[in-house]
Each structure stands twice: as C-alpha cells, then as structure tokens.
Amino acid sequence: MTQTPDRRGWLGVLSVALGSFVLVLSEFLPIGLLPAIADDLHIGIGTAGLVVVATGLTAAISSPVVTVLTSRVDRRTVLWSLTVLLVVANLVGAFAPTFGLLIVARMLLGVALGGFWAIGAGMGARLVEARSVIKATSIITAGISVATVASLPLGAFVSSFASWRVAFLISAALAALALVGQLVLLPSIPAVQRVRFATLGGLLRVPRARIGLITTVFVFLAQFAAYTYVAPYLEDLVKVTAGTITLALLLFGVAGIAGNFVAGATLSRNMVATLTVGKVLLAVAIVLLPILAWSVPGVFVLLALWGFVWGAMPLGMQTWMATATPGGSEGSLALFVTTIQLSIAAGSVLGGIAVSSSGYGLDFTIAAAFALVGAVVLLTLGRGGRTEDPGPADPAAAPLSEPSSAEPAVDALRP
Structure with missing residues (x-):
C-alpha cells in the first residue's frame, strides 16, 4: 500500500469523496429538471428522459473498458483525467443549444462515471492505514447516498427560480473544486493489478x-x-x-x-x-x-x-x-x-x-x-x-508488482 502521511491521506479521501458526490449528483440531477429541459428544448418528457439513459448506457460500457485500458496507469492520473472529463461534461451540458449536444455531454459524463466507479471505491485502501480502510471507503461511497438524496430536490429547486442550465454550472463548479483537491492532495497511487477483458x-x-x-x-x-x-x-x-x-x-x-x-x-x-x-x-x-x-x-x-x-x-x-x-x-x-x-x-x-x-x-x-x-x-x-472467492479468471489478473489485498473495493464495503 502506498505510504502517505495520515493527515494528507484523509484529505485525499475527502477529495475523492467530493468527486464521487459530484459524479452521482451530475448523473441524477436532470431527473428533477426534466419538465424544464423538455420545455426549453421543445421535446416531450419521455424524450427528455434520454438524458438519464445516455449517461447510464455510456457508463455501463465505459466501466469495463476504462478498467482494462488503464489497468497499468497510476490511479491518481486516471482519477484526475476522469474528474477533468466531469467538469467538461457539465460545462458542455450547461451551454448545449440543442438536445443532441446535451446527449453528447451526458455521454461524456457516462465515461467519467463508469471509469470512476471501477477504481474510485478502492482508493481508500491506498490512502490510509489498513485499520482505517473501511472508514475511508465508507466516506468515499457516502457520496453516492448524499448525491442521490440531493439531486432531485436541488434540480427542482433550481428550476423553480432559474434556468435548468444553472444546475449544470453548479455541478461543474463542484467538480472543479474536487479536481483542485485531488491535484493538491492525492499522492502517486501505482497500479497493482493488470486486468484484461477475459x-x-x-x-x-x-x-x-x-x-x-x-x-x-x-x-x-x-x-x-x-x-x-x-x-x-x-x-x-x-x-x-x-x-x-x-x-x-x-x-x-x-x-x-x-x-x-x-x-x-x-x-x-x-x-x-x-x-x-x-x-x-x-x-x-x-x-x-x-x-x-x-x-x-x-x-x-x-x-x-x-x-x-x-x-x-x-x-x-x-x-x-x-x-x-x-x-x-x-x-x-x-x-x-x-x-x-x-x-x-x-x-x-x-x-x-x-x-x-x-x-x-x-x-x-x-x-x-x-x-x-x-x-x-x-x-x-x-x-x-x-x-x-472466484479468484483470478486469467493469469493477467495477477498483481503487477505487489499483492492486491489493499485494493479490493468491494471487500472494503463489508460492514
């Protein structure tokens, strides 16, 4: 496990947690904005719902693809890249003049979302001491619950007094804040496991x-x-x-x-x-x-x-x-x-x-x-x-340089 000063490690955990919050907030935020989006872009409610569909489908595809293509890349670099993409996706969505461009923005968000959840939940195990892994991981994954709770009322609240585009700008600003925190606080987190599609x-x-x-x-x-x-x-x-x-x-x-x-x-x-x-x-x-x-x-x-x-x-x-x-x-x-x-x-x-x-x-x-x-x-x-424990399905799943016992994201969620 990468050794970092305890305080910096916890600050890094918080920066990743903020990123997880903004990702899920951005995914579900349009649900509370569907009437406003449909009215502004002159489309039906059912069609407007595709902004959620586009993100989900893209995330489903990107999660395994990003996992495989980046399995040898420093996890910090991957996370930075995904958070940059999150900022860009929200900005493009905020200024999209057409429904087609809004869908493109939502697909960019899907890439960031799928990639993040393939690696992000396991970050806690690489940032803090072994005895604190469960706590760190719970903080990172808490972003899901809080964002799920906040997205609908926030979207409805914003659309009640301002354009739905303001909600996307808020998400972009929060994502930029998370990016700054990750740039400053995250140490190098070398990849420890090579993954293939097999x-x-x-x-x-x-x-x-x-x-x-x-x-x-x-x-x-x-x-x-x-x-x-x-x-x-x-x-x-x-x-x-x-x-x-x-x-x-x-x-x-x-x-x-x-x-x-x-x-x-x-x-x-x-x-x-x-x-x-x-x-x-x-x-x-x-x-x-x-x-x-x-x-x-x-x-x-x-x-x-x-x-x-x-x-x-x-x-x-x-x-x-x-x-x-x-x-x-x-x-x-x-x-x-x-x-x-x-x-x-x-x-x-x-x-x-x-x-x-x-x-x-x-x-x-x-x-x-x-x-x-x-x-x-x-x-x-x-x-x-x-x-x-299914074990590795392929020799390629073996660690690159060290045991992956500090890495398993799912195991860290055990109550």
Whole structure:
C-alpha cells in the first residue's frame, strides 16, 4: 500500500469523496429538471428522459473498458483525467443549444462515471492505514447516498427560480473544486493489478454473486422506471406547484438518509429479510402513487415510504455483493457497475415508453412489478447462494508488482 502521511491521506479521501458526490449528483440531477429541459428544448418528457439513459448506457460500457485500458496507469492520473472529463461534461451540458449536444455531454459524463466507479471505491485502501480502510471507503461511497438524496430536490429547486442550465454550472463548479483537491492532495497511487477483458467474468462464477446481480437488475429497473418521472408525475398528475415539488422531493431524500442508517443495523441481522421486505414496500409505495394522486398528504406519505426503503437498497446490494465476493477486484466491481448502469438506462427507457404511451399509471405499475420480481428471486434463491472467492479468471489478473489485498473495493464495503 502506498505510504502517505495520515493527515494528507484523509484529505485525499475527502477529495475523492467530493468527486464521487459530484459524479452521482451530475448523473441524477436532470431527473428533477426534466419538465424544464423538455420545455426549453421543445421535446416531450419521455424524450427528455434520454438524458438519464445516455449517461447510464455510456457508463455501463465505459466501466469495463476504462478498467482494462488503464489497468497499468497510476490511479491518481486516471482519477484526475476522469474528474477533468466531469467538469467538461457539465460545462458542455450547461451551454448545449440543442438536445443532441446535451446527449453528447451526458455521454461524456457516462465515461467519467463508469471509469470512476471501477477504481474510485478502492482508493481508500491506498490512502490510509489498513485499520482505517473501511472508514475511508465508507466516506468515499457516502457520496453516492448524499448525491442521490440531493439531486432531485436541488434540480427542482433550481428550476423553480432559474434556468435548468444553472444546475449544470453548479455541478461543474463542484467538480472543479474536487479536481483542485485531488491535484493538491492525492499522492502517486501505482497500479497493482493488470486486468484484461477475459478476467471480467470472474464474478459470474460465484452463485451468490449471480443472485445479487439478478436482484440488482430488478431493483434498479423498478427504481428508475418510476424515479426518473416522479417530478413530471407531481406536476402533471398531482398538479402541485414547483415549490411543493421541491418539498416533496426533499422529503424523499431525507427519508432515504434515514433508511440508509436503519438498513445499516438490520442488514447485519438478516440481510435477505431486509432486502426482501424493502423490495415489497418499494412496490407498494410506487403502485399506489397514481391511485392516490388526488391526495397531496397521501402522496407525501408514499414518497416518504418510497424514499425510506430506497435508501436501504443500494447499501443492501453493495453489502450483498461484498459478502459474495470477499476477493473482489477492479474487474468484478466493473461488472457490478455495468449491471447497475444498464438497469438504470433500461428502467428510464421503459418508463419513458410507458409514460409516453399510456401515462404514469402504467409506468408505476410496471416499476412495482419489477420490484416484486426482485423480491421473489431474492427470497427463493438468496438463502442458498454460497459465498466464494472466484479468484483470478486469467493469469493477467495477477498483481503487477505487489499483492492486491489493499485494493479490493468491494471487500472494503463489508460492514
């Protein structure tokens, strides 16, 4: 492990954490801006949802590609490059005069996003002492939860008083701040593991990991088929003001934080039960939203329930994958990231088709069905999946110069 002064190492962790926050914020920020983007660029809501799809698909492709192509490059240099790309993507998006150029900007963001999550979560193990690796990694990955919470209400809040483009400029400024911190604080972090495309399938040989990937597909399909269109739902079906939409989405986010902390306690007691119950409640909350659209208080209660159970889902799936692959590597993490991003993109596409063709009722019903399927798969197969270390699928996965025990990103997430 690269030796650095303890204080500088923790400051480096914070700079990487800020980068993770801005990446996920930038990915989900347009969800709260879809009505404003659609109106400004004269496109439909379903078409506007492609700004989420483009990022997810590109990230799914770029995660394994960046992992392989940069596996011999200093991780600090790779991270700098990805953060520069993050700044550029947000600036291009902010000033894009056409929807086509906005999609290009979102694809650039997808490259940065996929590349970062293939290597970023393991940075903590290279920056601090071994006894502090879990804490450092949790700080870096906390950027996901906070950004997921902040993105929707921030987007809705900005669009209520300014152009949606201002939100992209805010993201660009935060990304520039993270870049400065990384340039100043990160030490050299030499690559320790060579990865080839042939090594990326190792995760699929682990039964418990396969179950985790399948259930991850269904829960992210469910979430983003509905979540991508929750702001338009509130505007078009519930018919509330922009200020009320912001308040509703803020409630969703705060409930998500609470759900994250509660899941941290319940997952250690019964992981299958926590995830299964969460998926069922997710389905119930989503399917009831169109039915109770006439009642603003009822919608707020359902959004709070939805936010609470969703707050547990990413942490739960990360924990499941961590216990499934104790020998996790950048290659296996890249496959996990690809699964998530493909599911986000597919969910957004299916949601857009449903909204455009039949409205929010069909969209939210489909999303609820996905969540229930995920619960059934986990409940029926989850108890039998074994925890194994797949080992390297190819000699090329061997370390370049030192053991990679300090490197595994997934293992560092173990509670």
